[in-house]
Amino acid sequence: xxxxxxxxxxxxxxxxxxxxxxxxxxxxxxxxxxxxxxxxxxxxxxxxxxxxxxxxxxxxxxxxxxxxxxxxxxxxxxxxxxxxxxxxxxxxxxxxxxxxxxxxxxxxxxxxxxxxxxxxxxxxxxxxxxxxxxxxxxxxxxxxxxxxxxxxxxxxxxxxxxxxxxxxxxxxxxxxxxxxxxxxxxxxxxxxxxxxxxxxxxxxxxxxxxxxxxxxxxxxxxxxxxxxxxxxxxxxxxxxxxxxxxxxxxxxxxxxxxxxxxxxxxxxxxxxxxxxxxxxxxxxxxxxxxxxxxxxxxxxxxxxxxxxxxxxxxxxxxxxxxxxxxxxxxxxxxxxxxxxxxxxxxxxxxxxxxxxxxxxxxxxxxxxxxxxxxxxxxxxxxxxxxxxxxxxxxxxxxxxxxxxxxxxxxxxxxxxxxxxxxxxxxxxxxxxxxxxxxxxxxxxxx
Numbered sequence: 493x494x495x496x497x498x499x500x501x502x503x504x505x506x507x508x509x510x511x512x513x514x515x516x517x518x519x520x521x522x523x524x525x526x527x528x529x530x531x532x533x534x535x536x537x538x539x540x541x542x543x544x545x546x547x548x549x550x551x552x553x554x555x556x557x558x559x560x561x562x563x564x565x566x567x568x569x570x571x572x573x574x575x576x577x578x579x580x581x582x583x584x585x586x587x588x589x590x591x592x593x594x595x596x597x598x599x600x601x602x603x604x605x606x607x608x609x610x611x612x613x614x615x616x617x618x619x620x621x622x623x624x625x626x627x628x629x630x631x632x633x634x635x636x637x638x639x640x641x642x643x644x645x646x647x648x649x650x651x652x653x654x655x656x657x658x659x660x661x662x663x664x665x666x667x668x669x670x671x672x673x674x675x676x677x678x679x680x681x682x683x684x685x686x687x688x689x690x691x692x693x694x695x696x697x698x699x700x701x702x703x704x705x706x707x708x709x710x711x712x713x714x715x716x717x718x719x720x721x722x723x724x725x726x727x728x729x730x731x732x733x734x735x736x737x738x739x740x741x742x743x744x745x746x747x748x749x750x751x752x753x754x755x756x757x758x759x760x761x762x763x764x765x766x767x768x769x770x771x772x773x774x775x776x777x778x779x780x781x782x783x784x785x786x787x788x789x790x791x792x793x794x795x796x797x798x799x800x801x802x803x804x805x806x807x808x809x810x811x812x813x814x815x816x817x818x819x820x821x822x823x824x825x826x827x828x829x830x831x832x833x834x835x836x837x838x839x840x841x842x843x844x845x846x847x848x849x850x851x852x853x854x855x856x857x858x859x860x861x862x863x864x865x866x867x868x869x870x871x872x873x874x875x876x877x878x879x880x881x882x883x884x885x886x887x888x889x890x891x892x893x894x895x896x897x898x899x900x901x902x903x904x905x906x907x908x909x910x911x912x913x914x915x916x917x918x919x920x921x922x923x924x925x926x927x928x929x930x931x932x933x934x935x936x937x938x
Contacts, residue, residue: 528920534882542881553608562897573640575905577647580605582906584654638685639713645720708759711748722790749783753809754828777814778841781848820871835890843912
């Protein structure tokens with residue numbers, strides 16, 4: 493009874509309200525366990541085989557990403573460093589977590605992608621990794637962007653974990669040191685984001701910049717740089733990486749993802765001044781909740797006490813303004829402390845909300861949050877996850893109608909959803925040694 497009363501108080505604090513709580517189902521631990529069993533089977537039988545069979549480029553190396561659930565799309569003609577690195581990470585992550593297939597070698601799929609990064613994307617003259625190549629690996633955009641370089645570090649570390657290859661970690665450390673030298677802002681802190689091949693900082697936006705805005709510092713790039721630094725520090729234990737991770741954590745907490753989540757900012761000026769341009773206005777619920785759980789991850793790697801109040805403030809905001817409590821799922825964007833203005837449900841945002849709810853339930857179980865997670869998963873199963881292969885559609889409307897039926901493209905790889913599924917399976921699968929402990933159901937509860 494005590495945990496039920498605590499959940500009532502918690503739900504009220506989230507802005508859900510007592511009346512809505514009465515409409516929420518009771519505990520769903522058994523349901524989530526059954527879903528975890530289904531998701532594990534999907535990963536083994538459909539999801540990982542899909543990515544292996546349809547994207548691995550055994551001819552040139554790396555991955556070709558161009559597929560749609562509703563129409564035939566032209567074959568891929570380019571390879572972009574972010575999605576290439578994410579694919580390396582995804583296959584390495586799958587292997588690391590014990591996923592095996594007698595007909596498909598996921599570590600081999602990761603290795604050939606890793607080798608493509610090293611042999612074709614790595615600039616051996618100026619350092620860093622090119623933004624984009626053609627299918628064969630010839631650069632078509634030789635610039636270096638912090639967002640892309642961060643994912644290379646992230647991929648190299650995971651491949652090192654999965655393979656035991658010390659050279660992969662050496663490449664990650666080389667790139668980290670270069671970024672500290674070429675991109676770190678010694679005056680104001682944080683990192684510059686857009687560079688020519690020779691590491692000249694780009695101040696003016698142009699058509700070749702495909703991520704964030706030149707001359708500004710972005711929440712997106714700094715979030716993923718923090719994510720990469722956390723993993724790099726965990727395996728390297730390098731003091732300089734530790735200092736950089738602490739700085740990235742502080743910058744993100746202070747300037748981009750504050751405890752008052754309605755004040756989140758997409759961009760800041762180099763000196764951290766506010767950006768008044770309407771194109772930079774608003775917030776992303778998916779990025780907010782992604783930061784929340786990655787913040788805790790970074791603090792744990794640093795040996796610090798997790799800032800659960802900061803985490804809760806961000807999650808509470810997303811639950812109050814960005815969550816569809818009737819149908820399930822997380823909306824795309826909004827402004828300050830007002831209801832969402834863009835109610836599309838994008839695949840990666842659903843994955844990050846799943847990850848954040850998993851981590852919050854692991855820290856402290858509450859039935860309302862479990863019900864929210866169950867409702868999100870039900871929405872995904874009903875509207876966004878393809879039954880044939882388990883791949884998540886890019887975007888659906890609030891009611892589940894398809895908006896973008898893309899399954900793979902230069903910005904959609906096996907990263908967000910694979911990571912969320914692995915975390916979900918760890919949290920709820922009956923055989924998981926890391927399964928979340930939940931209180932017994934009330935008498936009469938289903």
